[in-house]
Amino acid sequence: xxxxxxxxxxxxxxxxxxxxxxxxxxxxxxxxxxxxxxxxxxxxxxxxxxxxxxxxxxxxxxxxxxxxxxxxxxxxxxxxxxxxxxxxxxxxxxxxxxxxxxxxxxxxxxxxxxxxxxxxxxxxxxxxxxxxxxxxxxxxxxxxxxxxx
Amino acid sequence: xxxxxxxxxxxxxxxxxxxxxxxxxxxxxxxxxxxxxxxxxxxxxxxxxxxxxxxxxxxxxxxxxxxxxxxxxxxxxxxxxxxxxxxxxxxxxxxxxxxxxxxxxxxxxxxxxxxxxxxxxxxxxxxxxxxxxxxxxxxxxxxxxxxxxxxxxxxxxxxxxxxxxxxxxxxxxxxxxxxxxxxxxxxxxxxxxxxxxxxxxxxxxxxxxxxxxxxxxxxxxxxxxxxxxxxxxxxxxxxxxxxxxxxxxxxxxxxxxxxxxxxxxxxxxxxxxxxxxxxxxxxxxxxxxxxxxxxxxxxxxxxxxxxxxxxxxxxxxxxxxxxxxxxxxxxxxxxxxxxxxxxxxxxxxxxxxxxxxxxxxxxxxxxxxxxxxxxxxxxxxxxxxxxxxxxxxxxxxxxxxxxxxxxxxxxxxxxxxxxxxxxxxxxxxxxxxxxxxxxxxxxxxxxxxxxxxxxxxxxxxxxxxxxxxxxxxxxxxxxxxxxxxxxxxxxxxxxxxxxxxxxxxx
Numbered sequence: 001x002x003x004x005x006x007x008x009x010x011x012x013x014x015x016x017x018x019x020x021x022x023x024x025x026x027x028x029x030x031x032x033x034x035x036x037x038x039x040x041x042x043x044x045x046x047x048x049x050x051x052x053x054x055x056x057x058x059x060x061x062x063x064x065x066x067x068x069x070x071x072x073x074x075x076x077x078x079x080x081x082x083x084x085x086x087x088x089x090x091x092x093x094x095x096x097x098x099x100x101x102x103x104x105x106x107x108x109x110x111x112x113x114x115x116x117x118x119x120x121x122x123x124x125x126x127x128x129x130x131x132x133x134x135x136x137x138x139x140x141x142x143x144x145x146x147x148x149x
Numbered sequence: 150x151x152x153x154x155x156x157x158x159x160x161x162x163x164x165x166x167x168x169x170x171x172x173x174x175x176x177x178x179x180x181x182x183x184x185x186x187x188x189x190x191x192x193x194x195x196x197x198x199x200x201x202x203x204x205x206x207x208x209x210x211x212x213x214x215x216x217x218x219x220x221x222x223x224x225x226x227x228x229x230x231x232x233x234x235x236x237x238x239x240x241x242x243x244x245x246x247x248x249x250x251x252x253x254x255x256x257x258x259x260x261x262x263x264x265x266x267x268x269x270x271x272x273x274x275x276x277x278x279x280x281x282x283x284x285x286x287x288x289x290x291x292x293x294x295x296x297x298x299x300x301x302x303x304x305x306x307x308x309x310x311x312x313x314x315x316x317x318x319x320x321x322x323x324x325x326x327x328x329x330x331x332x333x334x335x336x337x338x339x340x341x342x343x344x345x346x347x348x349x350x351x352x353x354x355x356x357x358x359x360x361x362x363x364x365x366x367x368x369x370x371x372x373x374x375x376x377x378x379x380x381x382x383x384x385x386x387x388x389x390x391x392x393x394x395x396x397x398x399x400x401x402x403x404x405x406x407x408x409x410x411x412x413x414x415x416x417x418x419x420x421x422x423x424x425x426x427x428x429x430x431x432x433x434x435x436x437x438x439x440x441x442x443x444x445x446x447x448x449x450x451x452x453x454x455x456x457x458x459x460x461x462x463x464x465x466x467x468x469x470x471x472x473x474x475x476x477x478x479x480x481x482x483x484x485x486x487x488x489x490x491x492x493x494x495x496x497x498x499x500x501x502x503x504x505x506x507x508x509x510x511x512x513x514x515x516x517x518x519x520x521x522x523x524x525x526x527x528x529x530x531x532x533x534x535x536x537x538x539x540x541x542x543x544x545x546x547x548x549x550x551x552x553x554x555x556x557x558x559x560x561x562x563x564x565x566x567x568x569x570x571x572x573x574x575x576x577x578x579x580x581x582x583x584x585x586x587x588x589x590x591x592x593x594x595x596x597x598x599x600x601x602x603x604x605x606x607x608x609x610x611x612x613x614x615x616x617x618x619x620x621x622x623x624x625x626x627x628x629x630x631x632x633x634x635x636x637x638x639x640x641x642x643x644x645x646x647x648x649x650x651x652x653x654x655x
Contacts, residue, residue, distance in 0.1 A: 021334070024334070030326060033330060037330060037333055037334070041333070044341055047341060047344055051344065051347075051348045097344075100294055103294070104297070104340055107297075107298065108333075111301065111308075114305055114329060115326065117309075118308070118309075119326065121312060122326060125315060125319045126319070126322075131323070134323050138320050138323070
C-alpha cells in the first residue's frame with residue numbers, strides 16, 4: 001500500500017497509458033481513436049513532470065532574497081522549509097522535463113490536428129468514420145475492380 | 150571516388166553546412182506553402198532539396214577528412230547546449246536522403262499533376278520539404294529529445310502527404326490515418342524511453358548519455374528505457390511485426406511518397422535505432438546483446454521470409470513492392486544482429502542500396518501511372534514495349550533488389566552474407582539465400598508481365614514517361630549500376646561509420 005502512495009503519479013501514468021492504448025486499439029471510431037491517442041500522449045506528459053519533481057523542491061526561479069520579488073516568492077514557500085534551509089538553500093524541481101514536455105505537447109497537438117483533419121476527409125469520402133464500414137466499402141470497391149474470373 | 154578529396158563548398162560554408170542542410174528545406178517549406186502557384190512551389194522544392202543535398206555532400210566530405218563534426222547550436226557547448234553531431238554513418242544516410250529527395254522533387258513536377266488536387270500542390274511541396282528537413286535533422290542531431298522532435302516533424306509531413314493521394318485512390322485516407330496512429334504510438338514510446346534514460350542519467354546528449362550509461366546496465370529504468378526506445382523506433386522503422394502501417398501507406402499514397410518514404414523514412418528510423426543500439430547503450434550490456442541475438446535476428450529473419458511470401462502473393466504491384474520493403478528491412482536488421490563492425494557496415498551499405506533501388510522502382514511505377522493509372526500487376530502487361538526506358542530503369546532497380554551481379558544490391562547482399570559467414574551464423578546466411586530466392590520469384594513475376602506479355606486488348610496504352618520523370622529515374626537506376634561497379638563512395642562512409650561505433654566496443 002505504501003508503495004502505491006509513494007508512486008501514486010506513476011500508477012496514474014500507467015492507468016492513463018493503458019486506457020489510451022486500449023481505446024486506440026479497441027474502438028472502431030476514428031474520432032474515439034484520436035481521443036485515445038491524445039490520452040496516451042498525455043500520460044507521457046504526466047510521466048515527465050513526475051520524474052522532474054524533486055521532493056520539497058519549488059519552481060525553478062532564482063530567488064533574490066533581498067529583492068521584493070524574492071521576498072514575495074519566499075513568502076509562498078513552506079515557512080518551516082525556509083527556516084531550515086534559508087532562501088538561498090531552496091531546492092528547485094528540475095525544469096528541463098517541463099520544457100521537454102511542453103515541446104512534446106505541441107507535437108501532440110499537431111498530430112491530433114492532422115489526425116482529425118484526415119478523419120474529416122475520411123467522412124467526406126466514405127460517409128462514415130467507423131473503421132468496419134470503411135473496410136467494407138473498400139472491400140466492395142476492390143471486388144468490383146477485379147475482373148470476373 | 151574519394152570523398153576526402155571532394156571540396157564542394159567554401160570552408161566557411163562547409164562549417165555551417167550541417168545546420169543549412171536542415172534549415173534550408175525548413176525555410177523552403179514555409180516559402181512553398183505561401184507560393185503563388187503549384188509551379189512556383191515545385192521550383193522552391195527542387196532548389197531547397199538540392200541545396201540540402203549539396204550541404205549533405207559537403208558534410209560527408211568534411212566528415213571523411215576531419216572525423217566527427219560537432220556543430221554547437223547558438224554557441225552553447227554540449228552537454229548543456231544542443232549540438233548537431235555528424236559521424237560517417239549519419240553523413241551517409243543524410244546524403245541518401247538529400248539525393249533521393251532532390252530526384253523526388255524533380256519527379257514531383259509531373260507526378261503531382263496526375264495524382265494530387267491542383268489547389269493542394271503548394272501545400273504538398275511544403276509537407277515534402279518538412280519531411281526532408283525532419284529526416285536530415287533526425288540523422289544529424291546529437292540530442293535524444295531533438296531526435297524525437299525531428300522524427301515527428303518528418304512524420305507529420307508524411308501523414309499529410311500519404312493522405313494527399315486520395316484524389317486517385319481514396320484508400321489513401323484510412324491508410325494515412327492508420328499510419329498516423331501507429332507512428333504516433335511509436336514516437337510516444339520513444340519519448341517514454343528517452344524519459345527513462347534522462348531520469349537515469351540526467352542528460353539528453355547522446356554522447357554524454359553513452360558515457361554515463363557505462364555503469365548502469367543493471368539499472369531497471371535503463372532497461373525499461375531501452376525496451377521502449379527499441380519498440381517505438383521499431384514501429385517507425387517497420388520492424389516485423391510492427392510494419393502493419395507500411396503496405397497501405399506505400400500502396401495508396403501518391404507515387405512520390407511511396408518512393409520518398411521507401412528510400413528514406415524507414416532508413417532514418419533504422420539509423421536512429423542503430424545509434425542507440427551501438428553507441429548509446431552500455432558496451433556489451435547483457436540486455437543489448439540479448440536483444441540483438443534473440444529478438445532482432447529472429448524478427449529480421451521472419452520479416453525476410455513472411456513478407457517476401459506476402460509480396461509473392463500480392464495482387465497490386467505497389468503493395469507487392471511495399472511488402473518487399475519490409476522484407477528488406479529484415480535484411481538490414483540481420484546485418485545489425487551480427488553486432489560487429491563488418492555486419493553494421495554491410496547493413497549501412499544495404500540501406501543505401503535499398504534506398505536507391507526502391508526509389509527507382511517506385512519512380513518507374515509512378516511514371517507509368519501518369520499514363521495508365523494502373524494498380525494491379527496485370528495492368529502493366531507489355532508496358533516495356535510502349536515505355537522501354539521506364540521499364541528498363543524499373544528492371545535495373547528490380548535486378549538490384551534480387552542481387553544480380555554488377556548491381557549495388559549484389560554487393561550489399563554479399564557483404565551481409567559474408568559477414569554472417571565470418572561471424573559463424575550459417576542460419577543467417579541460409580535465411581538470406583532463401584529470401585533472395587523468394588525475391589527472385591516475385592520480381593520474376595513482375596518482369597515477366599512487364600516485358601514478355603501482350604497488353605490486354607482494350608487496356609489503356611502506356612506512354613513513355615516525360616523527360617522530367619525519365620531523367621531522375623535514369624539517374625537513380627544509373628547510381629544502382631554505378632555503385633555496383635565502383636562502390637567506393639557509399640562504402641567508405643559505411644565502413645568509417647561502423648568502425649567509429651565499434652572502436653569503443655571490442
